Amino acid sequence: MPHHRYRPVHDRVAVPLTERDWPSRRIERAPLWVPVDLRDGNQALAEPMDTARKRRMFDLLVAMGFKEIEVGYPSASQTDFDFVRHLADSGAVPDDVTVSVFTAARRDLIDRTVASIEGLPRTLVHLYTATAPTWRDVVLGRSRSEVHALILEAATHLLRRAEERPGADIRFEFSPEVFNLTEPDFVLDVCNSVTELWDACASRPVVHNLPATVEVATPNVYADQIAYMDAHLARREAVILSVHPHNDRGTGVACAELALLAGAQRVEGCLFGNGERTGNVDLVTLALNLYTQGVNPMIDFSDIDAVREVVEHCTRLPLHPRHPYGGELVHTAFSGTHQDAIAKGMAHHAKQAADRGLDVADAPWAVPYLPIDPGDVGRTYEEVIRINSQSGKGGIAHLLRTQHGLDLPRTMRPDFSRTVQQVSDSSGRELSHKDLWELFRTTYLSPAEDGPVRLVSWNTTETAPGEHRFTCVLHVDEEERHCQGSGNGPLAALADALGTVGIPVDILHYAEHATTTGPGSHAVSYAECRVRDVTCWGAGWDTSLLAASVHSVMAAVNRAAMS
Numbered sequence: 291m292p293h294h295r296y297r298p299v300h301d302r303v304a305v306p307l308t309e310r311d312w313p314s315r316r317i318e319r320a321p322l323w324v325p326v327d328l329r330d331g332n333q334a335l336a337e338p339m340d341t342a343r344k345r346r347m348f349d350l351l352v353a354m355g356f357k358e359i360e361v362g363y364p365s366a367s368q369t370d371f372d373f374v375r376h377l378a379d380s381g382a383v384p385d386d387v388t389v390s391v392f393t394a395a396r397r398d399l400i401d402r403t404v405a406s407i408e409g410l411p412r413t414l415v416h417l418y419t420a421t422a423p424t425w426r427d428v429v430l431g432r433s434r435s436e437v438h439a440l441i442l443e444a445a446t447h448l449l450r451r452a453e454e455r456p457g458a459d460i461r462f463e464f465s466p467e468v469f470n471l472t473e474p475d476f477v478l479d480v481c482n483s484v485t486e487l488w489d490a491c492a493s494r495p496v497v498h499n500l501p502a503t504v505e506v507a508t509p510n511v512y513a514d515q516i517a518y519m520d521a522h523l524a525r526r527e528a529v530i531l532s533v534h535p536h537n538d539r540g541t542g543v544a545c546a547e548l549a550l551l552a553g554a555q556r557v558e559g560c561l562f563g564n565g566e567r568t569g570n571v572d573l574v575t576l577a578l579n580l581y582t583q584g585v586n587p588m589i590d591f592s593d594i595d596a597v598r599e600v601v602e603h604c605t606r607l608p609l610h611p612r613h614p615y616g617g618e619l620v621h622t623a624f625s626g627t628h629q630d631a632i633a634k635g636m637a638h639h640a641k642q643a644a645d646r647g648l649d650v651a652d653a654p655w656a657v658p659y660l661p662i663d664p665g666d667v668g669r670t671y672e673e674v675i676r677i678n679s680q681s682g683k684g685g686i687a688h689l690l691r692t693q694h695g696l697d698l699p700r701t702m703r704p705d706f707s708r709t710v711q712q713v714s715d716s717s718g719r720e721l722s723h724k725d726l727w728e729l730f731r732t733t734y735l736s737p738a739e740d741g742p743v744r745l746v747s748w749n750t751t752e753t754a755p756g757e758h759r760f761t762c763v764l765h766v767d768e769e770e771r772h773c774q775g776s777g778n779g780p781l782a783a784l785a786d787a788l789g790t791v792g793i794p795v796d797i798l799h800y801a802e803h804a805t806t807t808g809p810g811s812h813a814v815s816y817a818e819c820r821v822r823d824v825t826c827w828g829a830g831w832d833t834s835l836l837a838a839s840v841h842s843v844m845a846a847v848n849r850a851a852m853s
């Protein structure tokens with residue numbers, strides 16, 4: 291591959307920054323988020339959104355708590371123009387939300403843009419022109435000074451148009467498109483002259499939005515560029531320093547985060563990172579990254595699947611199952627050691643919460659492998675652990691416990707895990723918790739009734755304190771046998787009775803518990819028995835604890851007989 295055709299970014303833009311303190315700062319509060327899904331995201335769609343889809347997206351963004359929303363490029367198409375008119379006419383814009391509209395630096399486009407916002411209560415008109423050398427030379431065919439003049443001419447025209455609307459609350463934003471490939475002294479000069487022209491002040495600030503239109507460098511380079519602008523922009527208190535990273539190198543989120551450290555106050559991006567080429571920076575990831583640091587993102591993600599559903603509908607693009615925070619599989623572990631750690635972590639979390647008298651949803655979160663509590667974004671715990679051939683005993687035990695109330699004895703878990711693995715290995719597919727229950731039932735419960743040794747009838751009595759008798763009719767070797775045994779408990783007496791028909795049984799381990807609380811709850815028993823030289827686990831499930839225990843021994847005996 292001819293890598294010599296490409297030039298490092300350092301040869302193209304040099305940031306005159308010698309000292310930097312941004313790497314040691316922290317992001318301690320949310321920036322002003324500005325979703326551009328309805329403009330930049332929309333212009334990347336094969337089928338742009340119609341009014342109905344745009345409205346659905348707009349309502350979602352409002353419901354999530356965004357306070358400034360870019361709604362379109364009204365001079366680009368009738369659809370975009372009509373949508374802005376729809377917002378103006380329908381009164382869909384809440385009092386605390388400002389809509390922004392986008393335009394190139396051309397008189398005809400500016401006029402159409404200003405016409406579109408008639409009647410909207412608050413607007414931000416966003417003017418852009420590319421400033422980087424290649425764009426100046428190749429696209430616009432203008433020198434540095436000519437591009438500067440073009441921008442000031444357009445900014446003046448916009449100002450005049452706005453002044454023709456006294457009383458309308460119109461503010462301005464300027465984007466030097468491809469900021470990140472523009473000479474810092476030039477872009478600074480352009481931005482400062484726009485600030486002056488629009489006479490920005492602290493109570494009526496201008497937004498200077500500095501895009502990484504095409505991401506070309508490591509995020510520290512972009513952060514240096516932002517730090518340089520932060521330090522040198524004139525009337526700094528009258529400027530809202532905004533960033534607009536794209537994701538060509540896959541580091542859009544890192545660019546935005548480092549830019550915030552370097553002084554940015556506002557971030558433009560799209561939900562789940564839709565947008566031109568590899569997308570705009572993903573606002574969901576950015577905001578939830580903050581959330582995981584204990585910072586309020588000021589945006590509501592409590593039902594992330596509802597957000598995803600609307601975005602997928604409006605963009606007609608499916609979300610990757612591994613997409614940060616919103617992907618279907620991002621809270622799910624299939625592999626054994628991760629499942630084990632998560633299961634232990636969840637149990638530990640529940641205990642810590644109980645010890646402190648806190649609700650689990652309020653207790654500090656520290657569960658291995660899960661950077662966020664899935665419950666906080668409206669996900670269920672059911673999907674956290676899923677079983678395939680790479681799963682281990684910890685995950686399987688967790689699912690049986692949480693979904694079916696079965697707390698398998700620790701020594702039984704490897705046994706069931708081997709059975710699960712055989713099935714998942716040979717089928718190559720995932721097993722649901724219902725599949726696990728079914729496998730548990732057929733493996734450990736059914737043999738009590740299906741095996742070669744069956745109890746036709748039985749009863750047990752305590753003949754004296756600590757002395758029990760077990761009387762039964764057994765179906766064994768195709769005939770019914772009446773037998774009796776005694777011992778210090780009902781199970782010992784059952785083992786003794788089995789011995790009388792030539793089935794020597796040692797009960798090695800035994801455990802039991804109720805599966806739920808309250809009347810009608812089932813009990814489950816687990817017994818590990820050695821029959822001659824074969825050792826097997828069995829289980830019993832009944833509303834009677836005694837019946838469950840008897841069945842568990844019979845199941846183990848039958849499994850041994852069949853092995």
Ligand SMILES: CC(=O)SCCNC(=O)CCNC(=O)[C@H](O)C(C)(C)COP(=O)(O)OP(=O)(O)OC[C@H]1O[C@@H](n2cnc3c(N)ncnc32)[C@H](O)[C@@H]1OP(=O)(O)O
Nearest residue numbers: 330333363365366367394395396418419420429430467503
């Ligand atoms: C980074 C971004 O996201 S920028 C936004 C990109 N979004 C879009 O382009 C979507 C909407 N755009 C459109 O619908 C159309 O491009 C329109 C309606 C705006 C303009 O359409 P047209 O007049 O047909 O022009 P066309 O699409 O070919 O654009 C190229 C022209 O715009 C000029 N131009 C490009 N950017 C700008 C700018 N910011 N300011 C002024 N002129 C510009 C080019 O120099 C070129 O001019 P030329 O024809 O004299 O060489």
Ligand SMILES: CC(C)C(=O)C(=O)O
Nearest residue numbers: 418465467468501503
């Ligand atoms: C804000 C602008 C001009 C933009 O969409 C970009 O540079 O990507």
